[in-house]
Amino acid sequence: MTTNSLRHIAFIMDGNGRWAKNRLLPRVAGHVKGAAQVRSIVQACAQRNIEHITLYAFSTENWARPADEVSALMSLFLKYLKGEIVSLQRNGVRLKVLGDVSAFSKPIQEAIALAEEQTASGERIQLNVAANYGGRAEVVQAVQRWMREHPQAPAESFGAQELESHLLTHGIPAPDLLVRTGGECRLSNFLLWQTAYTELYFTDVLWPDFDESALDQAIAWYQGRERRFGKTSEQISAR
Ligand code: IPE
Ligand code: IPE
Ligand code: MG
Numbered sequence: 354m355t356t357n358s359l360r361h362i363a364f365i366m367d368g369n370g371r372w373a374k375n376r377l378l379p380r381v382a383g384h385v386k387g388a389a390q391v392r393s394i395v396q397a398c399a400q401r402n403i404e405h406i407t408l409y410a411f412s413t414e415n416w417a418r419p420a421d422e423v424s425a426l427m428s429l430f431l432k433y434l435k436g437e438i439v440s441l442q443r444n445g446v447r448l449k450v451l452g453d454v455s456a457f458s459k460p461i462q463e464a465i466a467l468a469e470e471q472t473a474s475g476e477r478i479q480l481n482v483a484a485n486y487g488g489r490a491e492v493v494q495a496v497q498r499w500m501r502e503h504p505q506a507p508a509e510s511f512g513a514q515e516l517e518s519h520l521l522t523h524g525i526p527a528p529d530l531l532v533r534t535g536g537e538c539r540l541s542n543f544l545l546w547q548t549a550y551t552e553l554y555f556t557d558v559l560w561p562d563f564d565e566s567a568l569d570q571a572i573a574w575y576q577g578r579e580r581r582f583g584k585t586s587e588q589i590s591a592r
Pocket of ligand 2: 411
């Protein structure tokens, strides 16, 4: 069996609320445990020579949650950005935030800029954090940016390449594997364009319980997939 190359894993980190509920704890306790899990998963991916991981941390729709939960998530995000820089640097992790950061508070925006700047030389793995991210908005804004740059251009001059180069993920290879924890089988507006040929793995494990061995199960599942990209199985095995 040939092994599939695995450069990029995207994660929908779902199930924090249910993890807490199962323990009769407030939802926020699940987010705290979930955030703590991030460090070990990033390290585990680096050890497995993954080049990119993308974490769905906060969707454009998550603003609609109760105000106290949104504010707890914002505090956690700020704490992570400030507290993880040294560990990210030590592990060669380059951080990049994907999403409309202008909606965040000044301190968060400053912490994002600082964390990105101070980890910019990380060469082992890139950690993309999708925050205030929505796939539909990303595509719409990419088209708008291109149109602004080319006000006179005929419609035919806009194609997939032009779109791709104006997405937030420009320069990042498409995810090979997407892992969603928490049992739901949907994308919830995550990387809609980029996942066209991504292998989708859904697990009931809740994000705060998602550990290295759960990661290895997901990778083993991925390695068992035949990625055909529209071709036939015979063409693939003749490679
Ligand atoms: C994912 O966990 C974290 C965020 C959306 C920020 P949830 O908070 O959605 O957990 P469940 O789905 O309610 O269990
Ligand atoms: C997706 O989880 C967003 C993140 C993990 C950040 P949600 O919990 O918001 O998704 P839905 O509402 O169940 O689709
Ligand atoms: Mg959820």
